[in-house]
Amino acid sequence: MFMSLKITCYNNFFKVTGVLDRTSVDVFHHEFRNVFEKSDEITISIEGIESIDRYGVRALAKLHNESITKQKRLSIIGFGCKELYDHFKTKETAA
Numbered sequence: 492m493f494m495s496l497k498i499t500c501y502n503n504f505f506k507v508t509g510v511l512d513r514t515s516v517d518v519f520h521h522e523f524r525n526v527f528e529k530s531d532e533i534t535i536s537i538e539g540i541e542s543i544d545r546y547g548v549r550a551l552a553k554l555h556n557e558s559i560t561k562q563k564r565l566s567i568i569g570f571g572c573k574e575l576y577d578h579f580k581t582k583e584t585a586a
Contacts, residue, residue: 497539498522505529508539510549518551526554527563539570 496515499506500522511519526533540547542583551567558565 503533504516505533505535506537506539507537508541510542511540512542512544516546516550523554525583527557529559530563532552532564532566534566535568535569537567 496507496509496511498508498518505522507519510517535551537551555565555567557563560577
């Protein structure tokens, strides 16, 4: 059974668990809205993501792009879903 999305934070370390998809992406956006106004560097652990769809991948990619635009540091760590790694790997090789 899938678990809903849960985001916990300690200092600038965010742990994302559950399902990041079309139905939960608003929770993700709300949690990370203006995050780079408060911090120059954040780390997100995706180890606990059970499932992610294109909306979830797009949300993480948007946060990544925001970090670049604002010259902030974003680290995404953990063995999460293959779809996410495939997305960023494709972007890396395309660049």
